[in-house]
Amino acid sequence: MTTFLWVIVPYVSLAVFVGGHIWRYRYDKFGWTTRSSQLYESRLLRLGSPLFHFGILFVVLGHIGGLLIPESATDAVGISETFYHAVAVSLGAISGVMTLTGIAILIYRRRTTGPVFSATTKNDKFMYVLLVATLVAGLSNTVLGNLIGHPHDYRLSVAPYFRSIFYFRPAVDLMTQAGIGFQIHVTLAWILFAVWPFTRLVHFFSAPLGYLTRPYIVYRSREAAVARPVRRGWEPVTAPVAPQPRRRRAQR
Amino acid sequence: MRVMAQMAMVMNLDKCIGCHTCSVTCKQAWTNRTGVEYVWFNNVETRPGQGYPRTYEDQGRWQGGWRLTRRGRLTLRAGGRLKKLATIFSNPLLPNISDYYEPWTYDYERLLTAPTQRDTPVARPKSLLSGRDMKVQWSANWDDDLGGSPELTVNDPILKQVSEKVRLEFEKTFMFYLPRICEHCLNPSCAASCPSGAIYKRTEDGIVLVDQDRCRGWRMCVTGCPYKKVYFNHRTGKAEKCTFCYPRIEVGIPTVCAETCVGRLRYIGVVLYDADRVLDAASTPDDQDLYMAQRSVFLDPDDPGVRREAERAGIPPDWVEAAQRSPVWALISKYQVALPLHPEYRTMPMVWYIPPLSPMVDALRDSGHDAEDERALFGAIDALRIPVEYLAELFTAGDPRPVRDVLARLGGMRAYMRDVNLGAPRRPQIAEAVGLTEDEIEDMYRLLALAKYDERYVIPSAHGEMHDRAGELEELACSLDYESGPGMGGSGPFGEMSGGSQPVAVENFYALKQRQTSDVFVDPGNSRRRVNLLNWDGKGAAEDVMPPRAATDGDREEL
Ligand code: SF4
Ligand code: SF4
Numbered sequence: 001m002t003t004f005l006w007v008i009v010p011y012v013s014l015a016v017f018v019g020g021h022i023w024r025y026r027y028d029k030f031g032w033t034t035r036s037s038q039l040y041e042s043r044l045l046r047l048g049s050p051l052f053h054f055g056i057l058f059v060v061l062g063h064i065g066g067l068l069i070p071e072s073a074t075d076a077v078g079i080s081e082t083f084y085h086a087v088a089v090s091l092g093a094i095s096g097v098m099t100l101t102g103i104a105i106l107i108y109r110r111r112t113t114g115p116v117f118s119a120t121t122k123n124d125k126f127m128y129v130l131l132v133a134t135l136v137a138g139l140s141n142t143v144l145g146n147l148i149g150h151p152h153d154y155r156l157s158v159a160p161y162f163r164s165i166f167y168f169r170p171a172v173d174l175m176t177q178a179g180i181g182f183q184i185h186v187t188l189a190w191i192l193f194a195v196w197p198f199t200r201l202v203h204f205f206s207a208p209l210g211y212l213t214r215p216y217i218v219y220r221s222r223e224a225a226v227a228r229p230v231r232r233g234w235e236p237v238t239a240p241v242a243p244q245p246r247r248r249r250a251q252r
Numbered sequence: 253m254r255v256m257a258q259m260a261m262v263m264n265l266d267k268c269i270g271c272h273t274c275s276v277t278c279k280q281a282w283t284n285r286t287g288v289e290y291v292w293f294n295n296v297e298t299r300p301g302q303g304y305p306r307t308y309e310d311q312g313r314w315q316g317g318w319r320l321t322r323r324g325r326l327t328l329r330a331g332g333r334l335k336k337l338a339t340i341f342s343n344p345l346l347p348n349i350s351d352y353y354e355p356w357t358y359d360y361e362r363l364l365t366a367p368t369q370r371d372t373p374v375a376r377p378k379s380l381l382s383g384r385d386m387k388v389q390w391s392a393n394w395d396d397d398l399g400g401s402p403e404l405t406v407n408d409p410i411l412k413q414v415s416e417k418v419r420l421e422f423e424k425t426f427m428f429y430l431p432r433i434c435e436h437c438l439n440p441s442c443a444a445s446c447p448s449g450a451i452y453k454r455t456e457d458g459i460v461l462v463d464q465d466r467c468r469g470w471r472m473c474v475t476g477c478p479y480k481k482v483y484f485n486h487r488t489g490k491a492e493k494c495t496f497c498y499p500r501i502e503v504g505i506p507t508v509c510a511e512t513c514v515g516r517l518r519y520i521g522v523v524l525y526d527a528d529r530v531l532d533a534a535s536t537p538d539d540q541d542l543y544m545a546q547r548s549v550f551l552d553p554d555d556p557g558v559r560r561e562a563e564r565a566g567i568p569p570d571w572v573e574a575a576q577r578s579p580v581w582a583l584i585s586k587y588q589v590a591l592p593l594h595p596e597y598r599t600m601p602m603v604w605y606i607p608p609l610s611p612m613v614d615a616l617r618d619s620g621h622d623a624e625d626e627r628a629l630f631g632a633i634d635a636l637r638i639p640v641e642y643l644a645e646l647f648t649a650g651d652p653r654p655v656r657d658v659l660a661r662l663g664g665m666r667a668y669m670r671d672v673n674l675g676a677p678r679r680p681q682i683a684e685a686v687g688l689t690e691d692e693i694e695d696m697y698r699l700l701a702l703a704k705y706d707e708r709y710v711i712p713s714a715h716g717e718m719h720d721r722a723g724e725l726e727e728l729a730c731s732l733d734y735e736s737g738p739g740m741g742g743s744g745p746f747g748e749m750s751g752g753s754q755p756v757a758v759e760n761f762y763a764l765k766q767r768q769t770s771d772v773f774v775d776p777g778n779s780r781r782r783v784n785l786l787n788w789d790g791k792g793a794a795e796d797v798m799p800p801r802a803a804t805d806g807d808r809e810e811l
Contacts, residue, residue: 033488119486222714
């Protein structure tokens with residue numbers, strides 16, 4: 001069971017995450033969109049959407065910091081664990097609460113605004129449940145752990161475990177030591193990663209940073225737009241390539 | 253000098269009868285799909301009126317187009333790149349669906365299935381967004397023909413800019429129609445606002461398109477376009493806009509709106525311009541100089557120097573030749589009767605308008621004057637400040653002089669040609685008074701009053717692979733199923749119309765051209781190609797358009 005949860009699931013999920021995105025990008029560029037519903041309703045969206053999105057951006061940054069930077073590295077530059085912990089917990093709690101409030105507003109809006117509700121697909125609903133569950137599990141780890149007073153130092157368990165996956169030597173026992181809360185959060189996250197490429201979440205990867213540097217007006221040639229691989233059966237007429245007589249070495 | 257070619261249009265507003273044929277045929281061809289029910293690539297507004305979407309011209313509110321910074325640099329009115337990215341999660345300047353209208357249908361099913369009953373069954377309006385019963389409160393043409401005036405009409409943003417006197421009297425004085433499509437601007441702010449770089453201007457013909465595969469639904473283009481001619485498809489989550497019917501233009505036939513225009517008031521042709529000077533012209537300090545600044549960007553195709561440069565820039569000779577015959581170039585620069593719509597938005601729009609003289613003519617006729625006498629006409633143009641002031645707000649950022657000159661030229665032509673038609677001696681002084689030669693006046697008259705199909709639409713075919721790969725035309729003739737095509741697929745697993753593009757060509761536009769220019773019914777001749785309203789030439793009964801004919805006994809015997 002432990003091998004399944006902490007070895008097989010992660011690798012399957014990562015493979016699906018990467019492969020899924022490649023496949024979706026090739027197969028479904030047209031479906032790759034935020035599918036914004038702002039046209040229908042913007043009063044609630046104006047509140048909820050920035051809260052959620054900025055919140056989750058901080059959450060992502062926090063996770064990158066927390067999971068990828070080992071405790072030894074912060075120790076080495078002289079940041080004490082207590083200090084790090086205090087900062088991480090407070091920032092994490094703030095952004096977590098932001099994200100959850102945001103998504104609560106958004107889901108409320110989705111449920112109560114007729115047009116938005118009818119534009120919600122089953123796929124969306126499933127994704128929302130998963131996303132909210134993961135967020136709640138994550139935030140409760142942060143908050144509850146500190147309320148009880150014995151915060152689990154995930155930087156000595158979950159984080160090294162996470163890194164170990166990428167060294168292809170998954171440290172399963174580190175994960176089994178972590179609390180049940182962390183185990184739930186991590187499992188949910190793996191599932192979320194696995195469905196990610198098949199949901200609207202793909203728009204995370206279209207963050208338009210290129211906008212900052214490209215020229216304002218884009219010109220493109222029609223020719224480039226028309227060019228596409230020749231369809232089967234429509235190959236232009238070409239002379240068959242005759243087998244080349246082997247060139248004789250110049251002999252002198 | 254960097255010569256580029258632009259497909260452009262001129263509309264003669266005097267001839268528009270406000271029949272909406274153009275809007276309806278355009279909708280049939282391009283936007284009768286779910287998600288774009290409210291989208292009118294072509295719409296016809298009654299002026300004075302609020303326009304579509306309501307009050308789109310109020311840039312104080314919608315912040316479309318460009319503005320000059322204090323240091324004279326051109327910048328997007330809605331804010332620069334960083335601000336765009338910061339507001340990407342919720343665009344504060346996006347019009348709501350209620351600024352357009354909530355699309356609806358009627359519950360016809362009820363009528364068809366109602367049992368025999370005492371009361372007549374009613375088909376209730378149902379929202380196409382939520383499926384619920386709804387109260388119809390607004391639509392694309394709610395204030396058509398000054399309907400709801402004066403309560404609604406006073407919201408016209410242009411009317412708010414003109415003087416008090418004009419505002420009070422507009423209703424007695426004039427009304428006209430303004431058909432609008434995307435302007436295919438030389439300096440498109442929609443493209444500049446797109447974070448993903450999905451909106452592009454084609455180098456060959458200047459048509460501005462949305463790459464459907466690159467659009468990620470950030471909605472900034474809707475805000476960026478001051479004419480509000482980019483729409484958001486609420487089903488697919490992608491932006492869509494007028495395509496200048498590029499699959500038709502590519503094979504040399506006019507756009508659907510122009511083709512079907514009842515008043516035959518649209519002209520399509522090529523204009524050559526100097527791409528290096530666009531930015532400078534768009535940064536002209538004074539709004540009222542923008543009209544002339546834009547004209548100075550256009551290049552005279554008869555000038556040998558320009559022709560040489562055009563050749564160097566790779567513009568094919570038949571395009572240069574088409575530019576010489578271009579009715580658009582003639583109306584803008586030779587006869588100088590066409591004006592740009594809202595040059596003050598600084599996008600360098602490329603659909604220009606001949607302002608209507610009819611308000612003056614009507615006023616003269618109603619007051620018992622001779623509406624074809626040049627003195628009366630010139631006098632009326634000067635005396636009737638009201639329409640002139642209003643037209644100037646539309647076409648020249650408020651400067652009445654160019655509008656006055658255009659109207660005088662139209663009036664002069666009217667008076668001069670009356671003498672010709674009545675066999676009276678010609679009066680060269682009329683031509684002189686409006687700054688044209690007699691020949692020019694007659695040519696202009698020809699172009700405005702008589703021009704046939706070939707003179708109104710001078711459209712060189714596109715060059716390139718399409719010609720070399722004729723074998724592929726079967727599938728390739730229409731580029732609709734490439735990027736920026738509106739996508740013709742069904743629903744994929746990830747929401748509306750996801751999935752790969754369908755390799756089914758929607759039309760074979762070459763066959764269409766052949767059919768449209770011949771007198772007999774030309775069979776599409778291929779069972780795989782469907783005939784629809786877009787490619788049906790009206791000759792013969794198209795199976796896909798008409799319901800099957802009820803089989804009579806005679807038919808059955810034959811079978
Ligand atoms: S009018 Fe057309 S080209 Fe110009 S900014 Fe609007 S959408 Fe873009
Ligand atoms: S079809 Fe022609 S005449 Fe009729 S509304 Fe359109 S532009 Fe005007």
